[in-house]
Amino acid sequence: MAETLWPIAFSAASRQNMVKISIITDCLSLKYVPAFTLLVFLGPLGAGLIGTILPAFGYFPALGAEDFSLLSWRYLLDYPALPEALHLTLLSGFVATALSLSLAIAFTAAWQGRPSFNRVRKLLAPILAIPHSALAIGFAFLLAPSGWIARLFSPGVTGWDTPPDIAIIHDPFAVSLILGLVIKETPYLLLMIIAACDQGQARQRLVLAQTLGYSPVAAWIKAVLPLIYRQIRLPIYAVLAFSLSVVDVALVLGPTAPPTLPVLIVRWFNDPDLSYRALASTAAAFQLVIVVLSILVWYLLEQLMAQIFRHWLSNGQRSCAERTISFLSRSFFQILGGVFCGSLLVIAIWSFTRRWRYPDAFPSEWSIQSWQNNLDTLLLSSSTTLIVGSISALIAVILSVACLENEKRRGKTAGSGALWLLYLPLMIPQVSFLFGTQVIAIKLDIDGSWLALIWSHLLFVLPYVFLSLAEPYRFQDNRFVNIAHCLGASPWRAFWKVRLPMLLRPLLFALAIGFAVSVAQYLPTLFAGGGRFMTLTTEAVNLSASGNRRIISVYALLQGLFPLLAFSAAIGFSNFTFRHRKALSQS
Known part of the structure; x- marks a missing residue:
């Protein structure tokens, strides 16, 4: 009997040893x-x-510059449009990030666990899938003075027979750029917050705080937000850096005279005059410094806010503007869904339009001529x-x-x-x-x-x-x-x-x-x-x-x-x- 079982045991042991050797080999590979x-x-x-x-420091052998210098930095700092371009960049970056984060936190705090929250959660994937520039183009076609919204309400409500002379898109205060960034970045931060809440003890903390009598918003902000903020800090920094350095959305929605600093840098890089390359490199290095300092400033603001609200977090106050936060956050996401759907729809309508006079609500003539005339370039760009x-x-x-x-x-x-x-x-x-x-x-x-x-x-x-x-x-x-x-x-x-x-x-x-x-x-x-x-x-x-x-x-x-x-x-x-x-x- 033992002689019969010995080959089987030996075979099993050999198989186990071979598996162990294979695992070690695969780990090494x-x-x-x-x-x-x-x-x-x-x-x-x-x-x-x-x-x-x-x-940026003068060493550019391709253009014959082999000596380090700060001359291009002097040119950059003396450039007339730099102060306003830098102001617009910082304004749009910080305001868009702060608004996006505030709206994502407010909506999660007020609606997590409710049907509205689940519906918005399902909408996140298609919104995030749409590229920034495509959504920005649709947003511009929707809100421009000659956009679809103006056409739907003109002339009956607005009294406009011609598009009004109002700088809604490319406005000098970067409002349209900020709104475009907020519409795109709020869903991303909301997704990061949801992912952070699904890990750890966020749910247990929320239930415990509500058991102690805290309202949903106060319970979430006081018990959950301090726990998950470290997990969403890097996504926040990424959103801030993106908002400060975005080019495609700024080209579609941002100011033009002057533009934001990243757009200005790209213009210098693309200038036929090669002498602008050194200036563009200097501005690109300057942009990096601006982003690093901005992230540092945001971190210091985090520490300051933590100190300011430390007493509020532990003062035992059970409510936190429930109705206001719930109403504003839900209204924003309803508007977000409407803008998203409207932007895609107006793009689709314009792509099949032959004649659409202002202030008609819809085209008077439809055609696929735009597709036919650009078929070759469409195939080439689509294949690439x-x-x-x-x-x-x-x-x-x-x-x-x-x-x-x-x-x-x-x-x-x-x-x-x-x-x-x-x-x-x-x-x-x-x-x-x-x-x-x-x-x-x-x-x-x-x-x-x-x-x-x-x-x-x-x-x-x-x-x-x-x-x-x-x-x-x-x-x-x-x-x-x-x-x-x-x-x-x-x-x-x-x-x-x-x-x-x-x-x-x-x-x-x-x-x-x-x-x-x-x-x-x-x-x-x-x-x-x-x-x-x-x-x-x-x-x-x-x-x-x-x-x-x-x-x-x-x-x-x-x-x-x-x-x-x-x-x-x-x-x-x-x-x-x-x-x-x-x-x-x-x-």
Whole structure:
């Protein structure tokens, strides 16, 4: 009997030893993936910063400048439009971020757990999927003096037979730019707050505070907000940095005389006179300093507010302007939904319009002529958008999965330092390093190539993809994989047959997110493409100054539809795959 069982026991032991050896080998092979990812991710960023900062201090051998100097800094500080451009940049950045954060906090505090909150939560994905510039174009067509809202109420209510001479869009106080940023950034911060509340003890704290007699708003602000603020601090800094350095939205909605500082910098970079390149590099370095100092100021304001409200948090007051906060926050999100739907609808209407005289509420003649006349360029820009978006998103997913799988197998999770590195490209102004990366690309003879274009998009796609995958990957129950190991499956076989099928839904959504982020990139395409590549975003933004709403709407509509189609495909494919295995899917 013992002789009969001995081969079986020996075989089982050998199988277990082989599995252990395979696991160790796979861990070693994945060990270097995070370092490689950081090299791919942060290498161009560091090189780009160096390539921008050196010309800012006079060292630009390509233009014959090999001596360090501060001459370009003097030119910049003496530039007449700089003070007003800087004022508009700081005003729009800080006000938009503060309003977005306040509205996201107010809505969560007043409506979390109610049906209205769940409805808004479902609306977040399509809003975030629409690129900033597409939504900005629709917003402009909606609110302009000759926009759709004015047409719907004219002349009966307004008495306008012709568009009024009012600077609603491109206003000198950057109000339209601030509103455009708030409409886009509030849903993002709301999503970050929801994600933070789903982790930790936020729900328990809220229930405990309400049990002690606190109203919903007071309970959430006093018990939950201090707990989750550290988790949403980096997204807030990213929103602040974006608002201070945005170019495409500022081109569509922002002031023009003078424009904001990032728009001014891009104009200098694109100036045919190459002597402006040094000035542009100096301004880009100055923009980086402004963003860093702004984040520092925001951090100091956080500490100041914490000291000011420390007594209020513990004074036992049970209410906090419940009705006012509930009414204002709900009204804003109702307006947000209306503006979002109205912006997409007015873009669609203009793209099929042949004749639409003011103040008619709807076009008098419809046509597909705008689509037919631009079919060749539409196909070219659409194909470039699809290729770059798909490849950059796929590479980002592969690198993210490899890094997260390495965490799983080694039993170690990346700390807060890695999170800061992920957010670094989102907190550094694009104009501060993209010119430098272009200089490096020229030296490497890859400027204007597919490699440079995809790489530049990958810098911004990878953080979003990793952040979207990290939570479902890390919280997946590892016992399923362990069972596969016990049954003799190698680590890679368990990975392909068990882990990935269970994570199919998060993987598809990560691909859709990466694709949507790539579609929205304007400056990376402009710099890395070297003018050789057209995407829907670059064409829509460049045409926004032409005044031809029909052609602009064609590009903007496709630009907005592509990410929505990507998310719809992700949802449809995952639902079809798991139609008979709903318990296997992991959302």
